[in-house]
Amino acid sequence: MTEAKTEKTRSAVAQGSPVVQVRNLRAGYGDKIIIQDVSFEVHSGEIVCLIGGSGCGKSTVVRTLVGLLTPMAGEVRVLGQDPHALSDAERIQLLSRVGMLFQNGALLGSMTVGDNIALPLREHTDLPDNVIRRIAEAKLDMVGLPGTVDLLPAELSGGMRKRASLSRAMALDPDLLLCDEPSAGLDPIVAAGLDVTLRRLQRQLGMTMIVVTHELASINLIADRVVMLQGGGTVLAQGTLAAMHGSEIPAVQDFFARTPPDEEHQGGQSLLEALEG
Amino acid sequence: MQIERRDEDGGAVLTLSGSLDAGAAGVVLQALRRTSKASVQLTLDLSAIRECDTVGVATLAECLVIAQDHGCRLKAAGLSPALRKALKRAPAPSRRASQGQAALFERVGDGVVHIFSSGVAFAQLLADAAYWSLVAPLRGLLPPPGATVDQGLRMGVQTFPIVSLTAFLLGLIVTFLGAHQLRQFGANIFVANLVGVAMVRELGPLITAIVVAGRTGSAITAELGTMTVGEEVDALRTMGIDPIRFLVVPRVYAITFTQPALSLYAMAIGVVGGFVISLFYLDLGASVFFKQVFRSLAMSDLLQGLSKSVVFAWTISLTGCFYGLRITGGPAGVGRATTTSVVTSIFSIIVIDSIFAVASTVFAT
16 A cells, blocks of 8 residues: 555656645735745655744645635645645545644544544545554554554643544545644654654655644754745745755744844834933 | 922922832822823932832833823933833833724624624525535435434433423413412413413423523534634544534434424423422312313414424524634633523524514414
8 A cells, every 4th residue: 555655646756746836825814814925846755844933824825735725816736636626526535645733633532542543534435444443553553652542632642642643644644744833832852753753654655744843853853845934924945954054044044043033122212212302 | 109299490390219119100100190281391300219120110101101192291310220221121102002992883884794794604504504414415425423313312411401490490480470360260270271382382492492502502612612723623624524514414413303302391391390380279180280281282382382493403503503613712712602602592592483473473374
């Protein structure tokens, strides 16, 4: 199954089409435009980290990719297709090849971990229940959570919940995995463990990944390429990890060097000046 | 905090002595308001200030704004080095933008737009729910197995005790009120008619609906709202599962069965409550009472009561789902939405009840 999937994505590359294409994307919520003009591509088998300050639109980009948000302008193509131009049945087909890991896991709290993983399997396949259970157990083993298949999400720690969500995202062996801030809220050791797991799975299964993050440690560990968004909702810089480290753009340098903003020089008058005239 | 005022040529001088902190802020601002109204130039002598914390700095900024508002020039004098440092770090206050409430017409307009767009969204939910409950199953797209039964059991368990008690008491109260009047005419027996028709046609379905709206309607909104806040609903969408089919349809199916059943039960229990009063207050025996009840009821009464309960059921479940899925504002939003959902449900129930009452009079054959 793994080889067949890798073949499929390789053939997509052989045809010259990237796994994800974003062109001049413009999106927002209601009247608020978050992303003005974003363009980038993701090629098969690579891990791209989508980075930028808070509010730059990283999560918004990911939401347009999975069809949760309709773009206002521009084009989005996932696995060669535009999720917003498809019929319902076709979109469901496409989404079965994409897995998404939400920031807080987003496991359904009323179902066990095993039932959570079984959800996409029951929806998109005709497999009998005992086979589905075995697949769920295998997926949990893959992410380092053996024996948790009958636990409720509330009985897991934060890190374990993320791993369980990861195994749900991978239930159908997706070609593309999207992760929204996977390390958020995790202590450094658990976060590093999750990064290592992501990297290992990506190598073993040949998945393409887009990881939204602003944790430098994660970026340095897993990124093949980096796309950096900036405040106005445009792409500030993109390139390989090495290229970003060597970038001459000040904002990029500050990001990777973790330079704190200048506290001293605040523009405008001080209260002292106002009181002394 | 001691404040002394003296007048010098050109303006007033306020000498502040003591600690400029939260305890002193009130008196300082009051003094400043009074003085700046009456003067064109005001100097604050701060040489006797022992301590000044962040509240003190904020108070000084506010003094500047008040003085500006009154057209008075404010200056500070006698600043210690520590105070100078603190004031240098703080930004000068910007002119306070007028915080008047939006004009009445603007607010009315906003309200109308809001109601209209909510109405549109509710109509959309109604259409989606109708599709996924009625049309989709014919194409083999069903809600998850067991979900409907699970919801139904929970609804029944949640509301059964409360409905029992309230319906019984309501029957009791109605009968007691009626009995008191009918006794005067020696028409005791007609108390059975009263409670029978009242419970079956109106009060049984109504009290059940209100209880269910409060208990189950709020539970639906809270459950779906918590799921929305935790991105679980988005997760369903990304897995290609329609949230309406997965979450809303089982609840609508379940309540379509439990509501009429509960209403029927409420009608019966209400009549029993009426019987208790008739027995002890009017000396009406069981067989006399219940025979009269059945004599006074027509099939149309029962049908009306039950059809009302089905419409109530859909109102409660769809309103609950609507507010749950539209939550914004995180966990606090869940509380707000739950309250709004219950209030809207109960209001809608009463409106629908009135429509039924009018319609049954108009169409009475």
